[in-house]
Amino acid sequence: MEASGRYGRLLLTPIAVIYLVALVAPISFFLVMSVFRYSALDLWIPTVTGENFARLLGESYHRAIIARTLKIALLTSVGCLALGYPLAWYLARTTSAWRGVLMFLVIAPLMTGVIVRTYGWIVLLGSEGTVNSVLRGLGLIDRPLKILHTEAAVLIALVHILLPYMVFPLFAALAGQDPDLERAAHTLGAGRARTFLEVTLPLSRPGILMGSALVFTLTAGAVVTPALMGGKDVQMLGQTIYELTMSTLNWPLASAVAFLLVLCQLTILLVYFRVGRRRVA
Amino acid sequence: MSPDSPVVGPARASGRTGRLALGAVVTAIYVFLLAPVAIIVFSSFNPTEANTFPPTGFSLRWYAKFFESAGFVNAFRFSLWLAIVAAVVATAIGFLTAYGLVRAGRRGQGVVQSLAMLPMMVPHLLISISLLLALLVVPVPDLAALVIGHVVICLPFAIACIVASLEGIDAQLELAALTLGASRLRALWEVVIPLVAPGLLSALLFTFMVSFGDVYIALFLSGPGRTTLPIEIFAYMQWESTPVVAAITSMQILLIIALGLVIERLVGLRKIMRV
Amino acid sequence: MAKTILELQGVVKRYGATLGVGPVDVDVREGEFLTLLGPSGCGKTTTLHIVAGLLSPDEGRVMLGARDITRLDPQHRDMGVVFQNYALFPHKTVLDNVAFGLRMRGTPRAEIGGRVRRMLDLVGLPGVEARLPGQLSGGQRQRVALARALVIEPTVLLLDEPLSNLDAVLRKRMRLDLRELQQRLGIATIFVTHDQDEAFEMSDRVVLLNGGRVEQVGTPEELYDDPATRFAAEFIGETNLIEGVVAATTGATIAVDTVAGGRYDAFAPGRSLRSGDPVYVMIRPERIDLVSERPSGAVALPATVVKRVFAGDIVTFELRTDHGLLLHCSKPSLAEYRALAPGAAVWAIVRDCRALPRDGAAGA
Numbered sequence: 066m067e068a069s070g071r072y073g074r075l076l077l078t079p080i081a082v083i084y085l086v087a088l089v090a091p092i093s094f095f096l097v098m099s100v101f102r103y104s105a106l107d108l109w110i111p112t113v114t115g116e117n118f119a120r121l122l123g124e125s126y127h128r129a130i131i132a133r134t135l136k137i138a139l140l141t142s143v144g145c146l147a148l149g150y151p152l153a154w155y156l157a158r159t160t161s162a163w164r165g166v167l168m169f170l171v172i173a174p175l176m177t178g179v180i181v182r183t184y185g186w187i188v189l190l191g192s193e194g195t196v197n198s199v200l201r202g203l204g205l206i207d208r209p210l211k212i213l214h215t216e217a218a219v220l221i222a223l224v225h226i227l228l229p230y231m232v233f234p235l236f237a238a239l240a241g242q243d244p245d246l247e248r249a250a251h252t253l254g255a256g257r258a259r260t261f262l263e264v265t266l267p268l269s270r271p272g273i274l275m276g277s278a279l280v281f282t283l284t285a286g287a288v289v290t291p292a293l294m295g296g297k298d299v300q301m302l303g304q305t306i307y308e309l310t311m312s313t314l315n316w317p318l319a320s321a322v323a324f325l326l327v328l329c330q331l332t333i334l335l336v337y338f339r340v341g342r343r344r345v346a
Numbered sequence: 347m348s349p350d351s352p353v354v355g356p357a358r359a360s361g362r363t364g365r366l367a368l369g370a371v372v373t374a375i376y377v378f379l380l381a382p383v384a385i386i387v388f389s390s391f392n393p394t395e396a397n398t399f400p401p402t403g404f405s406l407r408w409y410a411k412f413f414e415s416a417g418f419v420n421a422f423r424f425s426l427w428l429a430i431v432a433a434v435v436a437t438a439i440g441f442l443t444a445y446g447l448v449r450a451g452r453r454g455q456g457v458v459q460s461l462a463m464l465p466m467m468v469p470h471l472l473i474s475i476s477l478l479l480a481l482l483v484v485p486v487p488d489l490a491a492l493v494i495g496h497v498v499i500c501l502p503f504a505i506a507c508i509v510a511s512l513e514g515i516d517a518q519l520e521l522a523a524l525t526l527g528a529s530r531l532r533a534l535w536e537v538v539i540p541l542v543a544p545g546l547l548s549a550l551l552f553t554f555m556v557s558f559g560d561v562y563i564a565l566f567l568s569g570p571g572r573t574t575l576p577i578e579i580f581a582y583m584q585w586e587s588t589p590v591v592a593a594i595t596s597m598q599i600l601l602i603i604a605l606g607l608v609i610e611r612l613v614g615l616r617k618i619m620r621v
Numbered sequence: 622m623a624k625t626i627l628e629l630q631g632v633v634k635r636y637g638a639t640l641g642v643g644p645v646d647v648d649v650r651e652g653e654f655l656t657l658l659g660p661s662g663c664g665k666t667t668t669l670h671i672v673a674g675l676l677s678p679d680e681g682r683v684m685l686g687a688r689d690i691t692r693l694d695p696q697h698r699d700m701g702v703v704f705q706n707y708a709l710f711p712h713k714t715v716l717d718n719v720a721f722g723l724r725m726r727g728t729p730r731a732e733i734g735g736r737v738r739r740m741l742d743l744v745g746l747p748g749v750e751a752r753l754p755g756q757l758s759g760g761q762r763q764r765v766a767l768a769r770a771l772v773i774e775p776t777v778l779l780l781d782e783p784l785s786n787l788d789a790v791l792r793k794r795m796r797l798d799l800r801e802l803q804q805r806l807g808i809a810t811i812f813v814t815h816d817q818d819e820a821f822e823m824s825d826r827v828v829l830l831n832g833g834r835v836e837q838v839g840t841p842e843e844l845y846d847d848p849a850t851r852f853a854a855e856f857i858g859e860t861n862l863i864e865g866v867v868a869a870t871t872g873a874t875i876a877v878d879t880v881a882g883g884r885y886d887a888f889a890p891g892r893s894l895r896s897g898d899p900v901y902v903m904i905r906p907e908r909i910d911l912v913s914e915r916p917s918g919a920v921a922l923p924a925t926v927v928k929r930v931f932a933g934d935i936v937t938f939e940l941r942t943d944h945g946l947l948l949h950c951s952k953p954s955l956a957e958y959r960a961l962a963p964g965a966a967v968w969a970i971v972r973d974c975r976a977l978p979r980d981g982a983a984g985a
Contacts (some may be wrong), residue, residue: 088476095476
């Protein structure tokens, strides 16, 4: 409608203000701090220096954490994709009356919060936990396996927690496909596998990209799950930021870590979307 | 819980085995998804202190412990209050934004809508720290920063819910109301609001759940007298690990299920999924 | 001469650099059924929306009687609008839907019920007040939309392709019902459609639009017998168009020499044509007589039947004249015409024809 141009801008003002004031401005300010100098007294001195990045990229301790975070983030994305795709495909294609319930069962864990689900994995994987109890009960092992406080534990928990974030975009992409496309492929002689590879999969690429990007973001910034599942043995960037901010109070360094995180994220996003745009015109 | 209806696809000999295989895989994934949650609920009835499963008996002592603990109960009440405030504010702003997006024409709607989803693409950790930093610079009450932080992370969900609902409403309905003599505001009240009510309600419930379950924003922005339940649990879990956590989370799960069923009844989750 | 209720003066609407519609100069008279006719994208709905106040024109004025309402918002225009998809409020009952406009006008509650019921009777839907739009059929919803627009007793009724979503049978019936209702109420009506049959069946006058411009305004007879442009001739009914040049003008008759050979005496009412002007000779298919033997006196063209299509009440022919001209001809389904098979030799007599202006240089 006509006057909506004017109204439109007015209606979008509140969110624009909130995002600018509470999101963009503070984050920019925080990220800028990565080039400031650390001071034990003032928290930061506004002189430009590269020492924070030098420390991050120079010290092997930090480099290891960065490498580990990237590794786990990528593996989590892959794991979520592997598990999430069949789930999303099934939900998008099924005609079962249970569909609504099944979808709810995917969101429900999400809504219980990170702590809840991490706790569940502690119960499962702890030395007195379910897995160990079962294995001991079956006589397969004598002493409990150390599963907690390993990268594997963190990975499993993260995949579990972030799976819904992969399923949604995939579901949206798959559900939005015209079912006639697959039928057309079949009538042209393509088998199920062929149809999937040549029609369904490529068309679901936007969903894959969105889901992977989302999972990557959430993994890279995770604190609670790595802390509880990995403890001191598995340090990731999220925990580093937390410690630097709350314990060590080295904010410039924390900012540098955050900056690096955002940089990695943006790079991955760029790579994903460049790859995506080239193929799917 | 095993799905029993056929998946849409061609009727071929290989179809049957393919479907069974898919069904098995999907069931396994669901088990993976829900087992930890189920385990929590069961172990909350554990009479002993250990985090074992299956539980060795049945006891409600951990539920009692929760209600006895002033720390947990206060945190629960605070989380509740915070979630209600964040939900209402996020839904209100979300409605304005969604209406502006859907009705204000096609120019750049896609871009603006993606921008509205910004908080989802930024690690909540970063949002939280930045707000904490802002607090050092700008004289804003700490509580306000916490509320604002929650509103920010809730907005994308509210907007998604309401946009999904609004898009299903014929744009001509408002035009019709106008030609019949209604002012824009009257048309909004008589036509749009009643029809978008399910979307508004589901936005409220979704944002409530998001706020209630948040850890990262509260991690940096809570403080004495302002602790949310997840933070309280997190702190507790650093030192001890008893099934009282299981009890609390079981109650939370029950809450979520109840709210989720309400949403499903109202709007149908399918529509919201089309984010 | 009937009073003018509504007038569009020089109305123009642009979308960026593209012309939406205009300039439009149209008047709507008291009690008249005026149709805006044209292919999709011709600007007819845009024009209707401008009249309703849902769009503002970039140039020109909309006059309601003596009032300039161009900038007045739709809320105050006192017009009844029926949208293509009916736009019934899905959450309100039929009664509440129809009563909506009355409520907005502050009609006393006691009065509303009665007026709504009377209107529903009038549109042929007694007893459905308590139902929701979702429980009605397409045809019923259409009538509710109509009732809702009419119950407020508007000055002008605006209908945006209200019959497009109905199936063919229902559509035909609704045309009659709608026209009858409109005549009974005597309300000035603007009707938008792309269906030429519909426009002709229902209208007092038709405004033919194409690409945003007004091609012609007139009664259905005028449009059919004397189309002003090539587009008008082709959009309305079937036609034959023969390229030619004006040879001479004698009073009302224009003599045209055609490219294919042969001279025709055509009429061109309301147009000034001079020798040398490029024109089309327009012949309606039913204005060609067919005989098997050469007639005496009248000018006749020898021709062969190329194709013959039996269409129930008429038979249509494609004829090739001896100097290579292809003509379409339609005759009533009588024995003598049904007997003409492809290959038959006939004589074609052109009863009357028109001369239409032709753009551009003479070409093949």
